Amino acid sequence: MLSFIIRRMAVAIPTLLVLLVASFYLMQFAPGGPFTSERPLPPQVLENIEAKYGLNEPTWKQLVNYVGGIVTEFDFGPSYKYKDRSVNDIIAQGFPVTLTYGTISFLFAIVIGGALGIAAAIRQNSWLDYFAVGITIGAQVLPNFVMAPILILIFSLWLGWLPGGGWNGGQWNHVIMPVIALSTSYMASIARLTRSSMLEVLRSNFIRTARAKGLPERTIIWRHALKPSILPVVSYLGPAFVGMVTGSFIIDSIFSTGGIGYFYVNAAFNRDYAVMMGLTILLGSMTIMFNMVVDILYAWIDPKIRL
Amino acid sequence: MNISLKSVLFASALAFASPALAAGTAPNGMPLADDQTFTYRVLDEHSSVDPQIVEDVSGSEIVRDLFEGLYNQDADGNLVPGVALSHTVSDDKLTYTFTLRDNAVWSDGKPVTAGDFEYAWKRLADPETASPYQWFISVMGLKNGEAVMGGEAPVDDLGVKAIDDNTLEVTLASPLSYFPLTTTHASTFPSPKWVIDEFGADWTKPENIVSNGAYVLTEHVPQERSVRERNPMYWDNDGTIIEKVTALVINDENVALTRYLAGELDRTEVPAGQYPSLKAEYPDQALSFPRLCNYYFNFNLSDSGPEATKDVRVRKALSYAVNRDIIVDNVLQGGQFPAYTFTPAATANFEVPTVDYATWTQEERDAKAKELMAEAGYGPDNPLSLTYLYNTSEGHKKIAIAVSQMWKQTLGVEVTLENQEWKTFLETRGNHDFEVARGAWCGDYNEASTFLDLVQTSSGYNDAAYSNAEVDQLLAEAKSMDDPQPNYTRVEEILAEDMPVIPIYHYAGVYMMSPSISGSWPVQNVEQNWYSKDLYKVVTE
Numbered sequence: 001m002l003s004f005i006i007r008r009m010a011v012a013i014p015t016l017l018v019l020l021v022a023s024f025y026l027m028q029f030a031p032g033g034p035f036t037s038e039r040p041l042p043p044q045v046l047e048n049i050e051a052k053y054g055l056n057e058p059t060w061k062q063l064v065n066y067v068g069g070i071v072t073e074f075d076f077g078p079s080y081k082y083k084d085r086s087v088n089d090i091i092a093q094g095f096p097v098t099l100t101y102g103t104i105s106f107l108f109a110i111v112i113g114g115a116l117g118i119a120a121a122i123r124q125n126s127w128l129d130y131f132a133v134g135i136t137i138g139a140q141v142l143p144n145f146v147m148a149p150i151l152i153l154i155f156s157l158w159l160g161w162l163p164g165g166g167w168n169g170g171q172w173n174h175v176i177m178p179v180i181a182l183s184t185s186y187m188a189s190i191a192r193l194t195r196s197s198m199l200e201v202l203r204s205n206f207i208r209t210a211r212a213k214g215l216p217e218r219t220i221i222w223r224h225a226l227k228p229s230i231l232p233v234v235s236y237l238g239p240a241f242v243g244m245v246t247g248s249f250i251i252d253s254i255f256s257t258g259g260i261g262y263f264y265v266n267a268a269f270n271r272d273y274a275v276m277m278g279l280t281i282l283l284g285s286m287t288i289m290f291n292m293v294v295d296i297l298y299a300w301i302d303p304k305i306r307l
Numbered sequence: 308m309n310i311s312l313k314s315v316l317f318a319s320a321l322a323f324a325s326p327a328l329a330a331g332t333a334p335n336g337m338p339l340a341d342d343q344t345f346t347y348r349v350l351d352e353h354s355s356v357d358p359q360i361v362e363d364v365s366g367s368e369i370v371r372d373l374f375e376g377l378y379n380q381d382a383d384g385n386l387v388p389g390v391a392l393s394h395t396v397s398d399d400k401l402t403y404t405f406t407l408r409d410n411a412v413w414s415d416g417k418p419v420t421a422g423d424f425e426y427a428w429k430r431l432a433d434p435e436t437a438s439p440y441q442w443f444i445s446v447m448g449l450k451n452g453e454a455v456m457g458g459e460a461p462v463d464d465l466g467v468k469a470i471d472d473n474t475l476e477v478t479l480a481s482p483l484s485y486f487p488l489t490t491t492h493a494s495t496f497p498s499p500k501w502v503i504d505e506f507g508a509d510w511t512k513p514e515n516i517v518s519n520g521a522y523v524l525t526e527h528v529p530q531e532r533s534v535r536e537r538n539p540m541y542w543d544n545d546g547t548i549i550e551k552v553t554a555l556v557i558n559d560e561n562v563a564l565t566r567y568l569a570g571e572l573d574r575t576e577v578p579a580g581q582y583p584s585l586k587a588e589y590p591d592q593a594l595s596f597p598r599l600c601n602y603y604f605n606f607n608l609s610d611s612g613p614e615a616t617k618d619v620r621v622r623k624a625l626s627y628a629v630n631r632d633i634i635v636d637n638v639l640q641g642g643q644f645p646a647y648t649f650t651p652a653a654t655a656n657f658e659v660p661t662v663d664y665a666t667w668t669q670e671e672r673d674a675k676a677k678e679l680m681a682e683a684g685y686g687p688d689n690p691l692s693l694t695y696l697y698n699t700s701e702g703h704k705k706i707a708i709a710v711s712q713m714w715k716q717t718l719g720v721e722v723t724l725e726n727q728e729w730k731t732f733l734e735t736r737g738n739h740d741f742e743v744a745r746g747a748w749c750g751d752y753n754e755a756s757t758f759l760d761l762v763q764t765s766s767g768y769n770d771a772a773y774s775n776a777e778v779d780q781l782l783a784e785a786k787s788m789d790d791p792q793p794n795y796t797r798v799e800e801i802l803a804e805d806m807p808v809i810p811i812y813h814y815a816g817v818y819m820m821s822p823s824i825s826g827s828w829p830v831q832n833v834e835q836n837w838y839s840k841d842l843y844k845v846v847t848e
Contacts, residue, residue, distance in 0.1 A: 030730070030731070031730065031731040031734040031735070032730030032731055032733055032734040033730075035439065036730050036733045036734060036737075037362070037439070037733070038733065038768075039442075039767065039768055040733075040737055040767045040768065041439065041442065041767075042442050042445075042456075042767060044434075044456060044457050045437075045438075045439070045441045045442055045456065048434040048435075048437045048441070048458075049437040049439065051437075052435075052437040053437075078508075081354060082352065082354060082355065082529065083354060083355045083357070083360050083508070084355045084356070084357060084360070084508055084509070084510075084511045084512070085529065089529075090529065093528070093529055094529070094530070148562075149559070149561060149562055149565070152562055152565050152566070153565055156565065156566065156569045156571070157565050157568055157569045160569065163571065164562065164565060164566035164569055164571055165555070165557060165562065165566060165571075166531055166532065166555065167528070167531050252530070253558035253559060254558070254559050254562050256530070256531055256532075256555065256556050256557050256558070257531065258528055258529060258530040258531035258556075259530075262530055262558070263530065266351075269728065269729060269730070270730075271730055
């Protein structure tokens with residue numbers, strides 16, 4: 001198992017390096033730069049500013065300086081747009097927010113989605129099944145940029161129960177709507193995945209054997225059917241978890257949560273190179289890490305993979 | 308849905324009218340509300356609150372509360388004393404001597420001195436600071452400004468000097484009649500050297516910042532909110548009414564409107580096209596007032612531009628065929644103003660010259676346009692094709708579609724619409740890689756030259772690449788004239804004759820504003836330089 005983990009780690013580092021170099025060069029291809037503005041800066045002023053940030057150097061040298069800064073001082077550079085903040089500041093402020101509502105959404109999606117899926121599979125073709133399938137399809141076709149404003153309309157304007165946005169240090173009433181809006185479609189996917197794989201497992205030979213032995217239905221489900229049927233779900237959970245905790249541009253911009261999702265997308269529009277790079281590295285390493293966790297979990301659940 | 312919307316509104320209106328009698332009486336004679344907090348929506352996170360670094364509108368709004376410059380503006384946009392009480396001008400109009408009040412102090416108790424202004428202005432000009440607003444030194448026309456900005460002269464050569472703690476002497480390169488107006492701009496506000504030296508770039512964080520305005524920054528959660536509260540050290544703290552001001556970042560304007568209606572905000576922008584319906588439903592809350600901004604189309608007159616639009620007849624025809632009334636009344640619907648001149652009518656001391664085509668009816672303009680087009684050799688068998696470039700946005704798209712239809716119907720012009728993401732658009736337009744492109748400008752100060760200087764040959768924002776020696780001459784002359792109106796009139800007439808740009812409309816600020824605060828809102832201030840210290844909330848029915 002240990003050698004398996006080490007093997008996976010050995011692949012992760014070069015992957016991250018490729019990601020870093022590729023993004024750094026791709027970013028420079030976009031027309032305009034961080035200091036392109038409505039009123040073009042006089043060439044002299046632009047020169048001053050570019051010199052201050054080292055943007056007058058050749059791209060390869062900028063890359064070397066940038067990586068050097070990260071390796072030696074863990075410094076991801078300054079924001080060119082928000083001049084009194086560094087990328088480290090932005091991540092330190094925004095990532096905990098995203099991590100909080102992302103993790104809650106993730107747990108919410110697994111618990112509700114999993115329960116719905118299992119219930120639907122066990123009671124296939126009953127009203128419970130139709131109900132579960134109905135709401136999961138509904139949840140999946142309703143995009144969160146439509147759902148989020150509707151939630152605000154209902155809970156803030158009509159009912160007046162919840163604040164329409166903001167984060168307020170993660171106070172519970174500010175977290176509810178972002179979690180609902182973010183988790184719904186994931187929940188639906190998990191429910192449908194769980195349902196179909198559970199149905200498949202319930203029809204397999206070893207379950208028939210278990211039934212033939214006269215085991216109680218509960219034991220069959222929990223002891224024998226559950227583990228194999230969550231395998232496809234687990235492979236979905238890795239990317240889903242990263243997708244949720246790395247934030248959502250839509251959630252951040254509609255609920256003004258201050259998470260990194262909005263900073264990330266806006267950094268691209270602003271050509272805020274260092275912010276874009278810093279967040280790419282953060283999200284990239286998270287993706288790599290959680291894919292690795294999924295692989296390990298997989299190996300643990302299904303010994304065949306370890307071979 | 309309407310009913311419940313209204314009932315909620317009614318409930319929130321009741322909340323505003325909290326019965327308890329307020330502590331005092333507002334300057335307009337109404338009883339003050341108990342709640343003196345002001346919460347408003349901003350589209351995006353501010354760039355900075357460092358006076359010499361800030362470059363965006365929402366940041367400048369905060370900076371105007373946190374810091375105080377030489378002069379402030381009153382509700383009509385007139386200059387009123389800030390840290391400076393008055394100034395004198397030398398006979399050669401080159402030296403301005405400001406007398407500073409002696410009761411102004413920083414939030415840490417240190418007195419505000421002329422030296423703090425000298426430091427700040429030099430800091431703005433210093434290439435080391437790398438301020439995106441460094442060019443404002445040129446707008447102010449300070450002596451040796453260009454050389455200092457270029458690093459060719461030491462910063463100490465800049466034409467600003469503290470004679471003593473309460474006297475600031477400013478030397479200009481050449482006479483500039485509107486110089487005092489520039490002192491209300493955020494980039495000219497003083498900054499505390501000792502704090503900047505101690506904390507570096509972190510000096511604007513709430514825990515470090517020292518400021519001299521009516522408010523101090525108490526909280527800043529990027530991309531969520533920033534809060535400023537009364538500064539007890541401010542010299543006119545007794546005259547300040549609003550206790551706390553909160554700017555909430557809400558990117559989506561429709562969500563912001565919902566939150567306004569839910570009572571979470573005192574002010575928000577009206578989303579495009581919704582003003583008439585909101586005005587009908589909430590007549591006392593939907594406001595529209597003139598802003599110091601224009602919206603126009605650039606022709607590309609540079610070598611890379613199309614041949615067709617180098618013909619002034621084509622340019623005029625295209626301009627005449629734009630029905631500005633339809634754009635304003637049916638597309639924008641927010642109380643904007645049809646534009647036939649480049650400079651908005653709202654500009655101070657500017658009298659809109661009568662340009663010929665402004666006085667015609669649209670039928671006359673259309674007839675003239677067809678005539679000119681035919682003269683230039685374009686007709687049904689030889690239609691003109693053009694590409695119109697704009698940056699991606701719902702509002703710009705609506706205007707683009709409307710105008711392309713007008714051109715098509717009146718003149719048979721085939722228009723291709725092209726939209727680009729903002730920075731790409733700026734790059735393309737800046738490189739003169741377009742045929743016709745959108746442009747817009749908001750005044751840096753309230754004087755016609757802030758607009759007209761854009762059509763000078765040397766202007767960095769002259770995207771049309773228009774060049775007319777007479778215009779350049781007139782505008783250069785205007786700088787030192789006591790009454791430059793005749794020159795501005797002439798420039799506008801030449802613009803109507805040469806039509807390097809098509810003026811489309813002049814802006815209006817369109818807001819939903821709580822009736823408790825709208826009475827104190829400076830709607831007459833076309834630059835919308837508002838100061839929270841001048842606002843107050845009254846009890847409303």
